[in-house]
Amino acid sequence: MPDHILVAVAWPYANGPRHLGHVAGFGVPSDVFARYHRLRGNRVLMVSGTDEHGAPITYGADSEGVSAQEFADRNNEIIVKELQALGLAYDIFTRTTTCNHERVVQDLFRRLYEAGFIEPQTVLGAFSPSTGRTLPDRYVEGTCPICGFPEARGDQCDNCGNQLDATDLINPRSRLNGEVPEFKQAEHFYFELPAFAAELERWVRRQKHWRPNVRNFTLRLLEDLKPRPITRDLDWGVPIPLPGWQERPDKRIYVWFDAVMGYLSASIEWAHNRGTPEAWQEWWRNPNSRGYYFMGKDNITFHTVMWPAILLGVGELNLPYDVVATEFLTLEGKQFSTSRGHVIEVSDFLSRYDPDPLRYYLISAGPETSDSDFTWAEFLRRNNDELVGTWGNLVHRTLVNAQRNFGGVPEPGELSERDQRVLDQVEAGFDSVAELLEAAHFKAALAEALRLAALVNQYLGEEQPWHAIKTDRRRAATTLFVAVHCVDSLKTLLTPFLPFTCQHLHELLGYGDVLAPQPQLSEQLEQCGRSHLVLGGGAGYEEQDRWQPSRIESGRRLPVPEPLFKKLEPTIVAAELARLAGGD
RNA sequence: GGCGGCGUAGCUCAGUGGUAGAGCGCACGACUCAUAAUCGUGUGGUCGGUGGUUCGAUCCCACCCGCCGCCA
Numbered sequence: 075m076p077d078h079i080l081v082a083v084a085w086p087y088a089n090g091p092r093h094l095g096h097v098a099g100f101g102v103p104s105d106v107f108a109r110y111h112r113l114r115g116n117r118v119l120m121v122s123g124t125d126e127h128g129a130p131i132t133y134g135a136d137s138e139g140v141s142a143q144e145f146a147d148r149n150n151e152i153i154v155k156e157l158q159a160l161g162l163a164y165d166i167f168t169r170t171t172t173c174n175h176e177r178v179v180q181d182l183f184r185r186l187y188e189a190g191f192i193e194p195q196t197v198l199g200a201f202s203p204s205t206g207r208t209l210p211d212r213y214v215e216g217t218c219p220i221c222g223f224p225e226a227r228g229d230q231c232d233n234c235g236n237q238l239d240a241t242d243l244i245n246p247r248s249r250l251n252g253e254v255p256e257f258k259q260a261e262h263f264y265f266e267l268p269a270f271a272a273e274l275e276r277w278v279r280r281q282k283h284w285r286p287n288v289r290n291f292t293l294r295l296l297e298d299l300k301p302r303p304i305t306r307d308l309d310w311g312v313p314i315p316l317p318g319w320q321e322r323p324d325k326r327i328y329v330w331f332d333a334v335m336g337y338l339s340a341s342i343e344w345a346h347n348r349g350t351p352e353a354w355q356e357w358w359r360n361p362n363s364r365g366y367y368f369m370g371k372d373n374i375t376f377h378t379v380m381w382p383a384i385l386l387g388v389g390e391l392n393l394p395y396d397v398v399a400t401e402f403l404t405l406e407g408k409q410f411s412t413s414r415g416h417v418i419e420v421s422d423f424l425s426r427y428d429p430d431p432l433r434y435y436l437i438s439a440g441p442e443t444s445d446s447d448f449t450w451a452e453f454l455r456r457n458n459d460e461l462v463g464t465w466g467n468l469v470h471r472t473l474v475n476a477q478r479n480f481g482g483v484p485e486p487g488e489l490s491e492r493d494q495r496v497l498d499q500v501e502a503g504f505d506s507v508a509e510l511l512e513a514a515h516f517k518a519a520l521a522e523a524l525r526l527a528a529l530v531n532q533y534l535g536e537e538q539p540w541h542a543i544k545t546d547r548r549r550a551a552t553t554l555f556v557a558v559h560c561v562d563s564l565k566t567l568l569t570p571f572l573p574f575t576c577q578h579l580h581e582l583l584g585y586g587d588v589l590a591p592q593p594q595l596s597e598q599l600e601q602c603g604r605s606h607l608v609l610g611g612g613a614g615y616e617e618q619d620r621w622q623p624s625r626i627e628s629g630r631r632l633p634v635p636e637p638l639f640k641k642l643e644p645t646i647v648a649a650e651l652a653r654l655a656g657g658d
Numbered sequence: 659g660g661c662g663g664c665g666u667a668g669c670u671c672a673g674u675g676g677u678a679g680a681g682c683g684c685a686c687g688a689c690u691c692a693u694a695a696u697c698g699u700g701u702g703g704u705c706g707g708u709g710g711u712u713c714g715a716u717c718c719c720a721c722c723c724g725c726c727g728c729c730a
Contacts, residue, residue, distance in 0.1 A: 227730065291662080371663095372728080401663085402727075409727080438681095439671080444664070445726075452670065455682070463695055471692035478691090518672080521680080531696055540691035641693050 076116045077364065080357040081108040082337040082394075083122035084369035084377075085170070088149040089134050091419045092156050094448055095403040095410045098436040099370030103400060103516050105162045106437060107366060109570035109590065110511045112163075115619040119357045121340035123168035123175075124150045127311040128329030129210060133250065136205075142310045146171055154595065154609050156420040160429050161573045163593045166344040167609035170336055173602035174346070178339035179332045180315035182388055183304075187316065191266045191387045192304065199307060200240045200255040202248055208307030209240075209248055209255050216243030263314070264301035265331070270383040271299045277393060278378065283513075285443070287371070288399050292378040302380070304331040334381040337367075338391070344610070347598060357392075364395035366514070371399045398514045401441035405448050406654065416654065418448075430572040431457045431639065434520070437571055442517045450650040457642050465527045465568070466639040469579060471534065472557040473635035475550075479543050482584070482631040483558050484551035493556045496533040500526050500560045501623045507567050508621065523567045530560045555628055558583070562624030565589075575638040584630050589620070 084100040086092055092101075100122075108120040126146040135145035150169050157167060169175070186192050200209040215227055227249075240246060241257055248255055275296045281289060304327060305314055311326030319325055341354040357363045367377045377397045385391045404410070410417050423432060435453050438460070439446060476484060489497075503526045510519035534557055542550035562583055569576040573590035580589040599605040 287663085294661090404726090444671085446671080449670090452682095455670095458693095458695090459682070462693060467692055467695045469692095471695080473692095475691055521672090525680095528697090532698090534691080535689070535697045538689085538691080543691090637693055639693080641695085 076114075077111070078357050078360055078362065079108075079111045079116050079118045080337075080341070080363060080365040080392075081111075081118060081120035082365055082367045083120065083164070084367075084373055085123055085125040085333055085336050086153050087128075087130070088124040088126040088146045088153065088169070089130050090149060090412060091152050091421060093410050093412065093417045093419050094405070094423060094432075094436070096370075097157075097160060097162075097420055098403040098440045098448075099400040100368050101157065101160060101162050102433050102436045102440070103398065103442070103514070104366075104368035105160075106433075106516055106570040107368070107398075107511065107514065109163060109573060110508070110621075113566065113569060113620045114508075115617065115621075117356070118165070119341060119344065119354075120163065120165045121167075121337055121344065122164055123166075123170060123336055123340055124153055125329065125333040125336070126150065126169055126171045127326070127332055129208070129306070129308060129310075132207070132308070132310045143171065151607060152421070154607055156424075158593050158595060158609055159424050160420060160433065161590075161592055162609075163573070163591060164610050166340050166347070167593070168336075168340050168343055168598075169606055170332060170339075172339075172343065172606055173600045173604055174343045175332070175336060175339040176312050178342060179312045179327060179335050182335055182338075182384065183327065183331075184315050186265070186384065186387045187263075189387055191269060192263050193266060193301065194261055195264050195301075195303075196259055196261050197303075198241055198257055199260045200246070201258055201307070202250070202253060203256050204251065204253055207309070208260075209250070211240040213249045214240040214243060214246050214255055215249050216246035260307055262303050262307075263305045265304045265380075265383070266301050267299040267379070267383055268301065270386050271296055273386060274379060274382060277382065281396075284397060285399065285514075287443075288374055288378060288397050291374055295375055295379055299379070304328045330376060330380065331384075334376050334384065337381075343598075347608070359390060359392065361392070363392060365392055366396045366398060367394050368398050369400070371401055374399050396514065401443065401445045403436075403441045403446060403448055406450070406651070407447060418654075427642075428574070428640065430575045431461055433571060433573075434461055437516050437520050440517070442515075450647045454642050454644060454647055457639070460524060462637075462639045462641045464524055464531065465564070466637060468527050468531050468534075468564075469561050469582075470635060470637055472530075472554065472561050473582060473632065475539055475543075476554040476558055477632045477635055479539075480551060480554065483626055483628045484555045485628045486552040486555035487548040489552065489556070492533070492536070493552060496530060497556060497559060497623075499529050500563045503563070503567050504621060504623060511570065520571055523564060523571070526560075526567070527564055530557060530564070533557070533560075558626060559624045562626045566621060566624075578638055582633060582635050583626060584632050 081104055083104040086096060104120065108118050111118045131146055132142050135142040138145060154167060183192070200211065200214050201207065202209050246255055247253065275293070278289060278292050278296065306326055306328050307324055308326045309323050311329060312332045313320050314325055314327060338358065341357060345351050345353040369377060374397065377394060382393050385393055405416060405418060408416055435456050438456060439452060476482065503523060507519050507522050510522060537553040539550040539553040542553065565576050565579050565583070569590050573592070577590040593609050594611045596608050596611060597605055598608045
């Protein structure tokens with residue numbers, strides 16, 4: 075009986091291209107996990123999309139002189155193509171500006187409101203007189219009333235550290251355009267988080283399988299929950315679905331509140347698009363389904379507190395089973411910074427290098443349990459020593475020897491103890507790698523697969539089929555038969571990590587089917603008349619368990635092999651560092 | 659300022675209440691089928707500092723130093 079696995083991937087904000095830190099956090103680990111479960115034959119639903127509402131989108135649009143929708147469209151397309159190029163095989167990657175999303179968000183809002191979990195409150199907020207838009211506290215600056223620091227922000231003074239209200243500032247002005255903001259009373263809706271505190275705490279305490287940092291951080295958050303605003307004075311976002319509010323052009327649902335609901339709305343859209351409108355319930359209402367949420371650590375609170383509280387408030391929807399938060403990736407020792415040019419964008423990287431080496435790096439040296447650093451020197455080393463040297467070389471020497479001497483998979487003689495041992499060792503990987511992957515220990519899982527590749531290199535070195543071929547052809551045939559089996563098995567173990575090159579290898583091994591599907595872009599037309607880009611469809615799920623040791627038959631003809639990976643020149647390190655410095 | 663994280667071999671990182679591991683580097687050796695790719699052996703750390711709890715701490719607690727992040 076296959077499992078239902080929801081892979082809920084954090085929604086990238088549509089304010090520009092994604093960099094390596096972003097995809098190290100939410101992207102690659104979630105895809106490895108989803109691909110593993112699909113190979114296993116489990117029913118995976120992997121959902122995400124671009125998060126397109128909120129004030130920063132309107133500011134970005136203003137600075138480029140386009141509408142918020144145009145700005146979001148542009149960035150959605152950029153991001154979708156980056157994720158596709160990385161081989162992230164979503165079942166659906168959609169957006170928050172679809173009619174479907176708006177409908178789902180409004181429905182959830184109404185249900186929470188009717189259940190009494192949403193309350194109105196009146197607050198004093200800053201507005202920009204020239205644009206009529208609300209100005210978040212942190213965009214107001216002025217003189218600190220406590221220490222006199224002239225550039226204090228509306229939420230806190232950077233000089234003396236005191237918490238402030240924007241209304242406290244002397245000579246307040248907008249950090250966006252310098253004008254004097256206007257302060258007005260405004261009515262907003264608040265989500266009653268404290269109503270869920272006790273139930274959330276009981277739930278979190280039971281989640282012993284969570285990463286400790288996620289669990290501890292969440293338990294601390296739960297000690298002090300306050301009602302949280304879920305509407306804003308803004309003209310860009312989902313309208314508030316209440317009489318007298320729905321039509322107002324200046325009030326919208328706060329972006330965080332609508333964004334987390336995307337997991338559900340995307341699942342519903344996926345079900346609708348494939349003509350089975352109720353199918354999403356298999357992942358959301360089936361008690362045996364497990365939901366795994368992937369994100370960077372800055373997003374933990376939304377996934378362990380806010381979203382679970384919403385789910386509890388609405389009822390009859392599964393809470394997350396695991397919340398897999400990744401730490402931060404730095405770049406050459408410093409934080410990524412788009413504005414300072416200290417950044418490597420995904421598309422820029424992929425214009426010069428292949429996706430699998432990047433995926434390999436982001437898993438093997440990524441910020442899984444603590445912050446980690448991307449350096450070009452380490453990327454070069456990982457590519458050349460590990461991908462090319464250990465794994466790529468094992469594949470190539472095995473295939474070259476088998477193909478050149480036997481034209482394909484050789485007919486073996488009797489297996490020796492040594493032959494059987496290496497086969498057993500590799501076969502054991504199907505359990506050990508699976509166990510690590512299911513526990514979201516990606517780094518260890520990949521290291522385990524590579525360790526097995528090294529064992530096969532060792533085996534070849536001992537058996538030396540290139541010598542035996544001259545004296546004992548049958549012995550050489552047996553060794554290469556064993557080696558081909560090992561390579562074929564390791565191919566399966568590595569497919570979640572390296573989908574492009576494992577598909578290539580699959581073909582070099584003479585298979586004609588698709589082992590590692592890649593996501594496709596399509597245009598989706600909604601009933602409301604709008605259309606949008608969707609990434610997905612290339613994945614689906616297998617009905618069979620392909621996570622099995624090789625059964626490749628002897629006698630199969632193999633094509634002339636070609637290398638899976640490119641060895642990189644050491645000179646790229648200096649060149650890339652110079653490129654980075656040029657961006658500063 | 660508040661909160662949090664980190665500090666383990668030259669480097670990048672795992673890890674555990676019973677005085678530590680991997681990969682790389684380095685040294686030497688084997689091999690030369692393979693993208694000069696592989697394989698073996700060896701080298702290497704008073705686990706940031708000081709106290710405390712404990713029969714015993716790198717792992718728990720307190721403080722300190724250093725680095726980083728969040729609140730911003």
